[in-house]
Amino acid sequence: MAGYAMCKKTTKQRNDRPAQLNKHFSKTSLGLGFSLIELLFTMALLSILLSLAFPVYRHLIAQLRLFTLTERINMTIHYARSEAIRRQSLVTICKSKGGKSCSGRWKDGWIVFFAKNPSDLVDSTTLLRVYPALGRTDFLAWHGSRSDNYLQLRPDGSTYGQNGSFIICVGVLSKKVAWSVKVSQTGRLRVDKKNAKYSDCNY
Numbered sequence: 001m002a003g004y005a006m007c008k009k010t011t012k013q014r015n016d017r018p019a020q021l022n023k024h025f026s027k028t029s030l031g032l033g034f035s036l037i038e039l040l041f042t043m044a045l046l047s048i049l050l051s052l053a054f055p056v057y058r059h060l061i062a063q064l065r066l067f068t069l070t071e072r073i074n075m076t077i078h079y080a081r082s083e084a085i086r087r088q089s090l091v092t093i094c095k096s097k098g099g100k101s102c103s104g105r106w107k108d109g110w111i112v113f114f115a116k117n118p119s120d121l122v123d124s125t126t127l128l129r130v131y132p133a134l135g136r137t138d139f140l141a142w143h144g145s146r147s148d149n150y151l152q153l154r155p156d157g158s159t160y161g162q163n164g165s166f167i168i169c170v171g172v173l174s175k176k177v178a179w180s181v182k183v184s185q186t187g188r189l190r191v192d193k194k195n196a197k198y199s200d201c202n203y
Helices: 001-032 036-087
Strands: 090-095 110-115 127-131 138-144 150-151 163-174 174-184 191-193
Touching: 036 110, 036 127, 036 138, 036 150, 036 163, 036 174, 036 191, 090 138, 138 150
Parallel strands: none
Antiparallel strands: 090 110, 090 150, 110 127, 138 163, 163 174, 174 191
16 A cells, blocks of 8 residues: 555656646746737937938948948059159049040040040040949039039159049938049149038039
């Protein structure tokens, strides 16, 4: 009898274990869950944080794009200047739609070519580089003393009697910013981040 009672007690304890485990996990699950109020509060907090962070993010994106485009203009002018000195020839930077002639708008792209005379046209033998069009919300303009359509560099590295500014404009949603690359008659460059205006760009 004693052995039977002990066996019955052991069997009962084993049968009670699943119920105890279910009760334990049920309490744990309830403890780890979120109520509707907590979920709404979390969502509201996230929306506030995102609204505060978005202007900063938008500003950083605009600044990065401005820096990239400004470097592209700087590299274009440095390249044209070095080619003018190396070839001992006149080198022209002009806006180009299609990359074969001087045409279109600056945002459509631009080309670099060399020539013996300022009035010479570009052809396949004189074309040095082709630069692609800008993004949909990016703009570029050249405001020069002789022409807004081109910049020419002499064999000594100076401009062909020109000075002026490339205005680089970037739009990120409602954020619109502009920088300028100022070119002196000696061919020297200076980036101006304060005085450029978005309205100075050609749209």
